[in-house]
Amino acid sequence: MKDTNAIKKVRKNHLKAYSMSEILVVLCIIGILIYLVVPNQTSIVTSAKSIEAQNALSMIHGLEKSHFYRHSRYTSDFEELGFEPSLTIDKGGRAVYKIEIIEASLNGFKAVATSLQDFDGDGNYNTWTIDQDRMLKETVKD
Numbered sequence: 001m002k003d004t005n006a007i008k009k010v011r012k013n014h015l016k017a018y019s020m021s022e023i024l025v026v027l028c029i030i031g032i033l034i035y036l037v038v039p040n041q042t043s044i045v046t047s048a049k050s051i052e053a054q055n056a057l058s059m060i061h062g063l064e065k066s067h068f069y070r071h072s073r074y075t076s077d078f079e080e081l082g083f084e085p086s087l088t089i090d091k092g093g094r095a096v097y098k099i100e101i102i103e104a105s106l107n108g109f110k111a112v113a114t115s116l117q118d119f120d121g122d123g124n125y126n127t128w129t130i131d132q133d134r135m136l137k138e139t140v141k142d
Contacts, residue, residue, distance in 0.1 A: 046119045046142050050126060053097040053113035057130040059083065060101065060111045064132065074109035074132065076101040090116055097128075108132040115142060 063081040064074050075081060078101070087093025097113040104110075108131060115126040119142045126142035129135075 042120045046126060049096050049115075049117075049119065050128065050138070052095065053099075053115070053126070053128040054136060056085070056097065056099050057111055057113050057128055057136055058134075060099065061130050061132075061134050061136075064101075064104075064109050064111075068132075073106045074104040076104040076109070088116055097126075112139075118142065 060081070060083060063083050067081055068074055078085060085099045086095035088095045088098055096117055097115055099111065099113050101109060101111045110129060110131050113128045118125055122142070124140055124142050126138070127140035129137060129139050
């Protein structure tokens with residue numbers, strides 16, 4: 001009788017808890033779920049970063065139109081436009097896109113924003129273009 005009372009007292013002093021193996025199984029399942037979800041987030045990151053390109057190209061469009069109304073021609077010179085591109089990540093800045101005006105004439109212009117990062121690792125670099133008609137389009141998807 002003494003032995004059963006002693007066992008009951010010992011059991012009362014122990015807390016119920018999960019074993020180490022149960023905790024490890026749960027952590028493994030959580031890790032697998034995170035692994036499955038993270039690759040799907042790359043498209044969200046790409047679309048968020050592409051806003052930088054869209055904004056810069058829209059600004060160039062407005063500056064080009066203003067320049068055209070003053071001088072009756074478009075230009076490929078950023079200084080003449082009054083546009084200062086942001087410092088890119090390859091030069092110690094924060095901008096992910098390199099902005100260029102690839103053609104400018106009396107009747108039109110074309111500007112390009114090319115990503116300096118491959119967001120999803122497939123070898124394609126996201127590219128956006130805009131022209132004098134404000135046709136903003138993604139020419140290379142990443």
